[in-house]
Amino acid sequence: MTDAATTDHWIRRLNLVQLVLAGVLIMAPTVWMVLSSFKPSFEVTAYPPTLIFTPTLDNYVELTKTTPFLSYALNSLIVTVGSTALGLLFGIPAAFAVSWTRISWPAILTLAARMAPGTLFLLPWYVMFRQVGMIGSYTALILSHAVITLPIVIWVLLPSFDGIPRSVFEAAQVDGCSVTRILWRIALPLVASGVAVSAILAFVFSWNYFLFALVLSNGDTKTLIAAAFNFIGEGSTQWGALMAAATLIALPPLVLAALVQRWLVSGLTLGAVKG
Amino acid sequence: MASISIRNLVKRYGNFTVIPDLNLEIADHEFVVFVGPSGCGKSTLLRIIAGLEPISSGDLYIGDKRVNGVQAAQRDIAMVFQDYALYPHMKVYDNMSFALELRGVPKAEIDARVKRAAALLHIEPYLDRKPKELSGGQRQRVAMGRAIVRNPKAFLFDEPLSNLDAKLRGQVRAEIKALSQELKTTMVFVTHDQIEAMTMADRIVVLQSGTIQQYDTPETVYERPANQFVAGFIGSPAMNFFPVEWRQERAVLSQGGTAVALDGDAASRLRQAGNAVLGIRPEHFALAADADGIAINVRLVEPLGSDTLIHFDLAGVSAIARVDPSLRPKVGDRISLRPQPGKTHLFDAANGQVLR
Numbered sequence: 001m002t003d004a005a006t007t008d009h010w011i012r013r014l015n016l017v018q019l020v021l022a023g024v025l026i027m028a029p030t031v032w033m034v035l036s037s038f039k040p041s042f043e044v045t046a047y048p049p050t051l052i053f054t055p056t057l058d059n060y061v062e063l064t065k066t067t068p069f070l071s072y073a074l075n076s077l078i079v080t081v082g083s084t085a086l087g088l089l090f091g092i093p094a095a096f097a098v099s100w101t102r103i104s105w106p107a108i109l110t111l112a113a114r115m116a117p118g119t120l121f122l123l124p125w126y127v128m129f130r131q132v133g134m135i136g137s138y139t140a141l142i143l144s145h146a147v148i149t150l151p152i153v154i155w156v157l158l159p160s161f162d163g164i165p166r167s168v169f170e171a172a173q174v175d176g177c178s179v180t181r182i183l184w185r186i187a188l189p190l191v192a193s194g195v196a197v198s199a200i201l202a203f204v205f206s207w208n209y210f211l212f213a214l215v216l217s218n219g220d221t222k223t224l225i226a227a228a229f230n231f232i233g234e235g236s237t238q239w240g241a242l243m244a245a246a247t248l249i250a251l252p253p254l255v256l257a258a259l260v261q262r263w264l265v266s267g268l269t270l271g272a273v274k275g
Numbered sequence: 276m277a278s279i280s281i282r283n284l285v286k287r288y289g290n291f292t293v294i295p296d297l298n299l300e301i302a303d304h305e306f307v308v309f310v311g312p313s314g315c316g317k318s319t320l321l322r323i324i325a326g327l328e329p330i331s332s333g334d335l336y337i338g339d340k341r342v343n344g345v346q347a348a349q350r351d352i353a354m355v356f357q358d359y360a361l362y363p364h365m366k367v368y369d370n371m372s373f374a375l376e377l378r379g380v381p382k383a384e385i386d387a388r389v390k391r392a393a394a395l396l397h398i399e400p401y402l403d404r405k406p407k408e409l410s411g412g413q414r415q416r417v418a419m420g421r422a423i424v425r426n427p428k429a430f431l432f433d434e435p436l437s438n439l440d441a442k443l444r445g446q447v448r449a450e451i452k453a454l455s456q457e458l459k460t461t462m463v464f465v466t467h468d469q470i471e472a473m474t475m476a477d478r479i480v481v482l483q484s485g486t487i488q489q490y491d492t493p494e495t496v497y498e499r500p501a502n503q504f505v506a507g508f509i510g511s512p513a514m515n516f517f518p519v520e521w522r523q524e525r526a527v528l529s530q531g532g533t534a535v536a537l538d539g540d541a542a543s544r545l546r547q548a549g550n551a552v553l554g555i556r557p558e559h560f561a562l563a564a565d566a567d568g569i570a571i572n573v574r575l576v577e578p579l580g581s582d583t584l585i586h587f588d589l590a591g592v593s594a595i596a597r598v599d600p601s602l603r604p605k606v607g608d609r610i611s612l613r614p615q616p617g618k619t620h621l622f623d624a625a626n627g628q629v630l631r
Contacts, residue, residue: 168361171360171421172327172373173327174347174352174354175373273506
């Protein structure tokens with residue numbers, strides 16, 4: 001083998017090692033979570049972890065018996081779908097307006113809001129929502145989760161809108177379109193995959209968000225992820241049930257991501273390449 | 276159909292003035308071409324007429340209506356863009372019918388108008404295709420089709436041929452000219468290509484730094500350029516310029532003092548001015564007998580088939596003459612040239628304006 005071929009060979013091996021390491025690092029907790037959910041309670045915390053065991057559905061049965069799991073799931077769905085819809089409703093026109101006017105500070109502001117720790121919002125919101133008697137309502141949860149979904153929609157769609165040649169919008173103007181009509185008839189169909197990607201990402205982030213639901217929900221509106229917290233007790237934690245709940249909670253985002261995996265990557269890079 | 280009137284128009288971007296003060300009258304049914312080098316303001320002017328750029332000051336009329344603050348959507352003009360700007364998600368048919376649909380034109384009439392325009396432009400077989408399935412030339416035709424279905428007050432073209440190859444460019448150029456004669460609508464065409472300007476326009480606007488240098492018919496702009504800029508810009512290869520002086524009762528090249536045979540009219544203008552810039556187009560050199568011509572050494576030969584270009588150096592200027600191909604000149608040949616009588620141009624040495 002020549003020197004170059006040897007180097008190439010080693011680089012390929014190194015790449016493989018890196019990929020395996022990264023895969024293990026990312027997937028190990030998920031695999032542990034899923035396996036644990038099928039283990040008898042006493043085996044979940046066994047050390048060293050048991051890899052060979054008799055799978056059982058006891059944790060799942062216990063989960064459905066001891067908690068109104070389906071109604072929590074419905075709560076999660078209402079809040080997630082509501083906040084995703086709200087994010088799209090305001091995020092699509094906002095991203096288009098930022099792209100159209102080239103005034104970027106509003107988008108940066110929403111990003112800054114997204115990057116700020118959730119606790120920053122929590123106290124003012126708690127006070128405000130309590131004042132208007134909305135604590136524990138779906139509306140309060142949906143509104144608060146819009147802080148998560150709105151910036152995602154704006155920032156995923158902005159490069160997509162920017163990627164449409166300006167002359168296409170100008171042609172529509174000359175053809176007789178108002179700006180609103182340009183958005184709905186011309187721009188939106190051209191960024192459809194970006195909208196789908198932003199909706200999925202917004203859904204996943206909102207679905208997984210824990211903090212706001214923990215404080216702003218009540219027994220009737222608690223979301224799955226906040227409800228799962230109940231399995232962690234002061235004296236003892238029901239690890240098996242917690243793992244079963246976590247597995248079920250993780251299922252919708254994982255399935256969604258797997259279904260649109262290819263689309264997700266191309267959608268995220270949509271604005272970077274002009275057609 | 277409408278005239279376009281621009282009065283004291285000023286366009287600024289911040290502190291930068293693109294168009295300092297422009298007045299222009301385009302008559303109804305006229306085909307006017309804006310031509311000039313990059314950055315001369317021709318596209319900006321077209322976009323101002325379209326309503327895509329606001330005016331800093333001055334007035335713009337389309338027909339009798341002052342349209343300064345009127346949105347592009349309400350101006351009833353059609354525009355063909357340099358990159359065609361077709362709607363990628365719509366089929367060719369929908370691209371062409373979109374503007375009519377927005378105006379609430381009945382479906383049957385839309386269909387008739389789209390099919391008529393498609394027939395005119397030979398794009399009927401592509402009506403069900405998306406723009407990405409078309410070649411550059413076909414897309415260009417669709418862009419024109421989208422404009423002509425509307426019967427607008429005026430058509431605006433923003434360098435629509437610049438993305439086509441040379442052969443197709445010539446073909447589409449002829450088609451646009453034929454179309455303008457058939458449609459009898461006001462047309463404004465922007466190009467940096469002076470051949471497009473010469474072949475298509477009823478009148479040409481030659482622009483430099485946002486200022487009109489000359490506004491006249493192609494023949495006049497070519498034969499009687501208003502200044503040295505226009506003379507150098509229109510015509511290919513460009514006009515040759517030589518600094519000349521009136522010395523000892525004859526015209527001589529300022530550098531080297533070689534005598535130049537000028538006709539009586541040109542000679543008297545030079546006598547009056549003392550010195551000037553002499554402009555001779557490559558095609559206006561004639562072979563001369565050694566005695567009354569200017570001897571030059573052929574530096575480069577470019578045979579074009581129909582004629583031959585000779586490159587030579589004279590009085591510190593790199594010049595070109597267009598000669599008959601039967602002459603078969605060779606590099607290094609020494610030949611004698613003289614300007615054809617009545618075909619020379621004299622420009623003020625200081626400000627470049629033509630000396631009349």
